Amino acid sequence: MRARLEAINQRIAAACGRAGRQVSEITLVAVSKTVPAERIREAIEAGVRTLGENRVQEATAKIPELKPLADEYNVQWHLIGHLQSNKARRAVELFDAVHSVDSFKLAERLDSIAGELGKRLPVFIEVNLGGEQSKAGVAPDDVFLLCEQIGKFANLELKGLMTVPPFFDDPEDARPFFQRLRRMRDDARQTGLVGEQFKDLSMGMSNDFEVAIEEGATFVRVGTALFGARA
Numbered sequence: 280m281r282a283r284l285e286a287i288n289q290r291i292a293a294a295c296g297r298a299g300r301q302v303s304e305i306t307l308v309a310v311s312k313t314v315p316a317e318r319i320r321e322a323i324e325a326g327v328r329t330l331g332e333n334r335v336q337e338a339t340a341k342i343p344e345l346k347p348l349a350d351e352y353n354v355q356w357h358l359i360g361h362l363q364s365n366k367a368r369r370a371v372e373l374f375d376a377v378h379s380v381d382s383f384k385l386a387e388r389l390d391s392i393a394g395e396l397g398k399r400l401p402v403f404i405e406v407n408l409g410g411e412q413s414k415a416g417v418a419p420d421d422v423f424l425l426c427e428q429i430g431k432f433a434n435l436e437l438k439g440l441m442t443v444p445p446f447f448d449d450p451e452d453a454r455p456f457f458q459r460l461r462r463m464r465d466d467a468r469q470t471g472l473v474g475e476q477f478k479d480l481s482m483g484m485s486n487d488f489e490v491a492i493e494e495g496a497t498f499v500r501v502g503t504a505l506f507g508a509r510a
């Protein structure tokens with residue numbers, strides 16, 4: 280675990296070097312979906328500080344079990360998978376950030392629950408850049424409207440955009456998608472639709488996180504490269 284984490288951190292540093300960026304700009308989200316609590320414990324002990332889960336139900340079992348250790352190391356849990364409105368309450372209780380907001384209705388629900396629980400929840404809008412039916416996320420044309428709407432919610436902190444591009448064997452093929460997400464972020468900032476805190480790009484996975492960093496990622500979501508292939 281330590282060796283794998285070290286190797287990923289070195290790859291992050293090398294990509295930052297190529298792009299003239301600082302490693303402190305990048306947060307590694309270790310994606311622990313399907314990974315048992317015991318191995319997540321090892322990852323935390325090896326130095327992982329942000330974990331990503333894609334299903335509320337699975338997280339409901341694992342996050343409380345790891346709470347003492349997570350508190351000791353100041354670990355954050357991020358929800359990266361599609362969220363149904365009926366699981367929004369549990370999600371706000373469990374998670375420190377949600378990367379996968381993809382509708383006004385969901386955002387409204389998260390805002391209202393966060394308000395009830397006295398929390399301010401960091402969120403990203405998930406954008407479906409490839410137009411794939413099988414993937415979650417809002418259509419590119421709807422992103423700016425949703426930015427404007429979410430900006431009005433007092434209990435949500437809109438941090439930026441997230442995407443899962445189509446899978447390519449060659450990570451270079453994902454580069455145009457990462458560039459497009461960055462342009463959307465820059466355009467939203469320029470039009471003044473969003474606040475100062477809207478600066479993050481959650482993009483890049485095991486196969487393509489280096490290219491994503493070269494194109495401006497601030498959160499990379501890495502599962503397989505850290506925990507090994509999922510069963």
Ligand SMILES: *Cc1c(COP(=O)(O)O)cnc(C)c1O
Binds near residue numbers: 310312333359500501
């Ligand atoms: C599983 C998952 C990842 C991590 O994928 P790997 O290829 O294992 O690194 C990243 N983001 C999302 C949304 C995922 O569901």
